Amino acid sequence: xxxxxxxxxxxxxxxxxxxxxxxxxxxxxxxxxxxxxxxxxxxxxxxxxxxxxxxxxxxxxxxxxxxxxxxxxxxxxxxxxxxxxxxxxxxxxxxxxxxxxxxxxxxxxxxxxxxxxxxxxxxxxxxxxxxxxxxxxxxxxxxxxxxxxxxxxxxxxxxxxxxxxxxxxxxxxxxxxxxxxxxxxxxxxxxxxxxxxxxxxxxxxxxxxxxxxxxxxxxxxxxxxxxxxxxxxxxxxxxxxxxxxxxxxxxxxxxxxxxxxxxxxxxxxxxxxxxxxxxxxxxxxxxxxxxx
Amino acid sequence: xxxxxxxxxxxxxxxxxxxxxxxxxxxxxxxxxxxxxxxxxxxxxxxxxxxxxxxxxxxxxxxxxxxxxxxxxxxxxxxxxxxxxxxxxxxxxxxxxxxxxxxxxxxxxxxxxxxxxxxx
Amino acid sequence: xxxxxxxxxxxxxxxxxxxxxxxxxxxxxxxxxxxxxxxxxxxxxxxxxxxxxxxxxxxxxxxxxxxxxxxxxxxxxxxxxxxxxxxxxxxxxxxxxxxxxxxxxxxxxxxxxxxxxxxxxxxxxxxxxxxxxx
Numbered sequence: 001x002x003x004x005x006x007x008x009x010x011x012x013x014x015x016x017x018x019x020x021x022x023x024x025x026x027x028x029x030x031x032x033x034x035x036x037x038x039x040x041x042x043x044x045x046x047x048x049x050x051x052x053x054x055x056x057x058x059x060x061x062x063x064x065x066x067x068x069x070x071x072x073x074x075x076x077x078x079x080x081x082x083x084x085x086x087x088x089x090x091x092x093x094x095x096x097x098x099x100x101x102x103x104x105x106x107x108x109x110x111x112x113x114x115x116x117x118x119x120x121x122x123x124x125x126x127x128x129x130x131x132x133x134x135x136x137x138x139x140x141x142x143x144x145x146x147x148x149x150x151x152x153x154x155x156x157x158x159x160x161x162x163x164x165x166x167x168x169x170x171x172x173x174x175x176x177x178x179x180x181x182x183x184x185x186x187x188x189x190x191x192x193x194x195x196x197x198x199x200x201x202x203x204x205x206x207x208x209x210x211x212x213x214x215x216x217x218x219x220x221x222x223x224x225x226x227x228x229x230x231x232x233x234x235x236x237x238x239x240x241x242x243x244x245x246x247x248x249x250x251x252x253x254x255x256x257x258x259x260x261x262x263x264x265x266x267x268x269x270x271x272x273x274x275x276x277x278x279x280x281x282x283x284x285x286x287x288x289x290x291x292x
Numbered sequence: 293x294x295x296x297x298x299x300x301x302x303x304x305x306x307x308x309x310x311x312x313x314x315x316x317x318x319x320x321x322x323x324x325x326x327x328x329x330x331x332x333x334x335x336x337x338x339x340x341x342x343x344x345x346x347x348x349x350x351x352x353x354x355x356x357x358x359x360x361x362x363x364x365x366x367x368x369x370x371x372x373x374x375x376x377x378x379x380x381x382x383x384x385x386x387x388x389x390x391x392x393x394x395x396x397x398x399x400x401x402x403x404x405x406x407x408x409x410x411x412x
Numbered sequence: 413x414x415x416x417x418x419x420x421x422x423x424x425x426x427x428x429x430x431x432x433x434x435x436x437x438x439x440x441x442x443x444x445x446x447x448x449x450x451x452x453x454x455x456x457x458x459x460x461x462x463x464x465x466x467x468x469x470x471x472x473x474x475x476x477x478x479x480x481x482x483x484x485x486x487x488x489x490x491x492x493x494x495x496x497x498x499x500x501x502x503x504x505x506x507x508x509x510x511x512x513x514x515x516x517x518x519x520x521x522x523x524x525x526x527x528x529x530x531x532x533x534x535x536x537x538x539x540x541x542x543x544x545x546x
Contacts, residue, residue, distance in 0.1 A: 349520060
């Protein structure tokens, strides 16, 4: 009967060594039985992952301090778990389902620990505790990785949405329109400013219409950003027209004492387009021979 | 002493700034231009800054200075091709650059000059 | 705040001011600042370098790369042993000039960076610290 071990050693490596195949079978069976997504992962793949995990767990726990998973010994195991977590997350598994991969090893492992330590209740309690510590930490780790992957996906999607929501459209030769939709914040307005100015250069457009029909409210900060955009465009040699100023926004602008200065404004995008055409010296006429 | 080349295009003078100017070079340009306007009787000056990626307050004041001096000599000045990042920075810097006419490129700059001269 | 790299450049001639601009541009590019942020920082550096030269009678600038994961920063420390600024608050006000047409550009430079600090008093020279973060 093995004697009580020290704080950093534990019986996991020897249990895995001794009972590997049976342990593996039991563990795989636990997961196939419990999981609702068991159909999404082939048994052969699951078996392979479990075998890999057991191998790495054996190596890591052999001398590895179970209270500190940041140590070097645990890195390979963590890396493997990280990959599993990310892959499963992408496949649509919930974080709990992924963590169960680790937690479902407890029962088969404890069963064998009990068998190894026979009637030594104290040793059983101690070894079970150490094993629990390790498996709990590893299970939680999969959740952490899952969370991080989710966060960076959201960040990427936000960026894409930002780009999609500020399209710059050419409405005529030399006239660009930027229909702004939704609430504006500092970051978004800056992105808008830069995108618009870049488009002005790329298309050689002299007129840029910024339409704020779809913007529910304008505050002092947003107004300042818009004014800066207009000033910058002017420095570059282009003129901005702000259209879509609803009565409520007009009132807000007056209330806040925002001075639009010499910025040209129009009620609708159509009006702004007419003004833009006029400035470029273009006139629209009906085709000859057409009835009104 | 180095000079930035000044090209003559009919009644206009064209300056293309392509180097990172140190202060003396900028001052020399101002002097050279004034001299050329006087000598040629040019009616317009085009300053192409499409290759300039930094305009600080000193360069800004140089441009404003050129515009003022040219006007005294009966010539209009147009600054063309300002890069977006430069424009945004100048606005943030708080440099109004008043009295300076701007255009997107040399072609449109010349249109503006012709229009200004026709009006005068 | 760990300084990952630093370099000191002299500011004694107007050619040095150009060199400062170019060095700041190079480092800002390396740190992958957006084009607009780069331009703002280089412009601020130009203003401050010129100040050190004209008002401070020459000095130096130390460029430092700061690492504060996940962000990185570029810190510029301008130092001169010139006459110093009597009224710093006034100098930071917009449009302030010393009368000979050369504005101190401090207020403008402050607007272009994320962190700005200035220490100066008559006879003690001037020290300006400007930081821009990614």
